Amino acid sequence: MKRRRFGTTVIDVPAIGQGTWPLPDVAALRHGIDLGLTHIDTAEMYGDGRSEELVGEAIAPYPRDTLFVVSKVLPSNGTYHGVVSACDRSLRRLRTDYLDCYLLHWRGDVPLDETLGAFEALVRAGKIRSLGVSNFDPWDLREAAAALRNEKIACNQILYNLGERTPEDHEMPWASENGSAFVGYTPLARPRDAEGERVLKEIAAAHRASSEAVALAFLLREPCAFVIPKANTIAHVEANAAAAKVVLSSDDIARIDAAYPRQPRVGPLPTN
Numbered sequence: 001m002k003r004r005r006f007g008t009t010v011i012d013v014p015a016i017g018q019g020t021w022p023l024p025d026v027a028a029l030r031h032g033i034d035l036g037l038t039h040i041d042t043a044e045m046y047g048d049g050r051s052e053e054l055v056g057e058a059i060a061p062y063p064r065d066t067l068f069v070v071s072k073v074l075p076s077n078g079t080y081h082g083v084v085s086a087c088d089r090s091l092r093r094l095r096t097d098y099l100d101c102y103l104l105h106w107r108g109d110v111p112l113d114e115t116l117g118a119f120e121a122l123v124r125a126g127k128i129r130s131l132g133v134s135n136f137d138p139w140d141l142r143e144a145a146a147a148l149r150n151e152k153i154a155c156n157q158i159l160y161n162l163g164e165r166t167p168e169d170h171e172m173p174w175a176s177e178n179g180s181a182f183v184g185y186t187p188l189a190r191p192r193d194a195e196g197e198r199v200l201k202e203i204a205a206a207h208r209a210s211s212e213a214v215a216l217a218f219l220l221r222e223p224c225a226f227v228i229p230k231a232n233t234i235a236h237v238e239a240n241a242a243a244a245k246v247v248l249s250s251d252d253i254a255r256i257d258a259a260y261p262r263q264p265r266v267g268p269l270p271t272n
């Protein structure tokens with residue numbers, strides 16, 4: 001499995017992880033872990049904690065230090081005490097003592113100083129190993145970075161796929177310049193036009209991979225990039241794990257780039 005440094009953490013993490021919403025299937029998650037997809041993304045919001053419980057069940061047999069578990073707090077729990085209590089609830093549901101990274105799911109009304117102050121306290125308490133954000137544009141990211149006293153933003157999780165490449169001009173450069181990880185969610189979505197599908201299929205056939213694996217390999221071009229596809233189907237889990245072995249040529253990349261061109265961003269950061 002392709003591994004890379006996860007932002008400011010000193011940990012090498014699989015570039016391809018596993019998403020867990022809609023609710024994950026425990027057997028599929030375990031199959032993914034066995035194939036090296038040990039980077040698992042969840043959130044207190046997903047199924048009101050049910051996703052975290054299922055992840056807890058899935059990871060229970062594995063040595064904790066072989067996994068990289070990420071969860072997210074809702075902005076409505078973003079006060080100092082709200083974050084600390086939400087993290088404790090997530091840890092209980094996940095049946096673990098610590099999270100590898102804890103994210104603010106999106107920016108809410110609580111001042112970032114307060115929310116991120118609680119995150120820093122959780123790092124000191126050993127309950128989270130790193131902290132990050134999700135759905136933050138570069139303006140929000142700058143404010144978040146300025147609000148932190150000791151820690152750095154380990155990652156920003158963003159909607160990113162072949163049909164939504166605007167982060168390449170905004171959040172991805174911020175991540176590269178600030179030593180942060182860029183984590184793409186909903187990475188398998190794409191416009192289904194005939195030309196794009198033909199290009200992906202041809203490249204996939206040449207690499208003996210699926211179109212989805214080729215799409216994931218394309219999204220992982222930058223060293224700061226990670227993706228977290230979600231798959232409940234065993235064949236999909238296997239195809240996603242296989243994407244780590246796909247090495248695209250510059251010609252492959254140029255063809256995909258032409259078939260799914262980058263568009264300028266109009267309006268705010270797109271979210272899912």
Ligand code: NAP
Pocket residue numbers: 018019020021022041042105134135157158184185186187188189210212213228229230231232233234235236237239240272
């Ligand atoms: P996704 O991973 O792009 O797509 C999931 C869909 O693709 C499922 O229907 C899945 O089917 C199918 N699939 C998976 N692997 C496939 C393959 N190799 N070939 C064909 N189809 C495949 O979208 P997502 O679930 O929206 O996003 C992934 C994760 O990102 C979520 O699970 C969640 O953890 C996270 N997320 C975060 C945010 C945020 O605000 N931070 C927002 C949305 C999502 P099966 O399940 O049947 O295999």
